Amino acid sequence: MLSLKFIRENPEKVKKAIKSKGLEIDLQKIFSLDSQRKQFLNESENLRARRNRASTEIAKKKGARKETASLIEEMKKVSKKIKEIDSFLDEKEKELDEFRLLLPNIPHSSVPLEKNLIVRTVGEIPEFNFKVLPHWEIGERLEILDFKSASRMTGRAFPLYKGLGAKLERALINFMLDTHQKQGYQEISPPFIVNRHSMKNCGQLPWLEEDMYYIKKDDFFLIPTAEVPLTNIHQDEILTEEKLPIYYAAYSPCFRREAGAYGKETKGLLRVHQFDKVELVKLVKPKNSYEELEKLVADAEEILQLLKLPYRVVLLSDKEISFAAAKCYDLEVWAGAQKEYLEVSSCSNYEDFQSRRAKIKYRSKEATSFVHTLNGSGIALARTVVAILENYQQKDGSIIIPEVLQPYFGGIKKIS
């Protein structure tokens, strides 16, 4: 959420951000709502000040056994008037809040316009002297993936991992968490279901409600990423300065309806409704949040480097960047049979966009201010499995297990 002050002082920046997201929002309406709000607020506060004074006076007079009826009579009218004005005020404030929730974050000045920028490409793209099978074929053949039974028990695009496939999933989760722990992140195992409030805090709502799995009975949502519970750990808190920076890492399954995404790029594990992910979240001081973003990207990259998977880092343009982010790098891993790069991580600095919604602040000697929140996948599993199955594939149809994962396999070096 943007502060009213910022909107007031930088209308052009806000308009530009709205436009680059393809939204249509009339900013003028915010200004008129705001001035109406102020007017009502002022009027209400003046009347309240008067009532407060009268209240003490009544109390004193009663103590001295003096006449109070006329003053009470007058205050009856004042209270009625306050109620009336407050109802207008509430209305304006609600409208204003709803409006503000619709406004996207402002991209940082280093964000490229229109087109994404490939920042770096790391690792060698493997050459094969045989035809590499797509992961869904090799996976079914090795009996480590079973899309058929999963779609029967649930529906399409819900994966089922079997045997060494399931073990690969578990090994990756453990490997990632262990690595991030060494990098200084505290491991968290959070709820996988959150309330509406937490979803709003992260910026998933109001725009993405259609993309979420929703439990009507409790007004709960299945998390689309562990970012939501992790960022909300400190909601409504004022942290002491010494606590910052805070680094959290969590494994969670991620649930996404992916409404309207059918068709392209949906085969096998490429785009699924449930996938595992290890997520990194940082709460930091505003001063160094952009350095922290670079470190976050490096921490996520380390996973790909250790797995020896070729990848590239893409800096998203103002058009591609998500609603709540000010700057975002995507990590894309090469998949040998798809012959393309797949997004496995999004590392973003949200500045105070989320902390303002979630009311996460820190107190220093000088002032109390909002923290900056960052998060990044470290990393998403389904597509990482795709990359392993397709890049580590051998001519005989087996899959070599990446060296760093072998300790998690108890001596097994290959899936065949």
Next chain:
RNA sequence: GGAGAGGUCGCAUAGCUUGGUCGAGUGCGCGCGACUGGAAAUCGCGUGGACCGUAAGGUCUCGGGAGUUCGAAUCUCCCCCUCUCCGCCA
């Protein structure tokens, strides 16, 4: 799910019976100062947040919401959360 007890300014608690000098007392913590060679102890002062305002100042905030009242931390109703006991259960 049933019965009961609670949710107060960083933490711990008082205040709620009997509504008004309670935006709130006390202890701890924290900050500044005094004392000291230095420290502990002690003493003094200060110490939440939001909004409006250049400021002075004003308003709001006692889990959240609604209500009663001239006036609500205090009374009523609804919701959320915590704890204890019972039930159910991996």
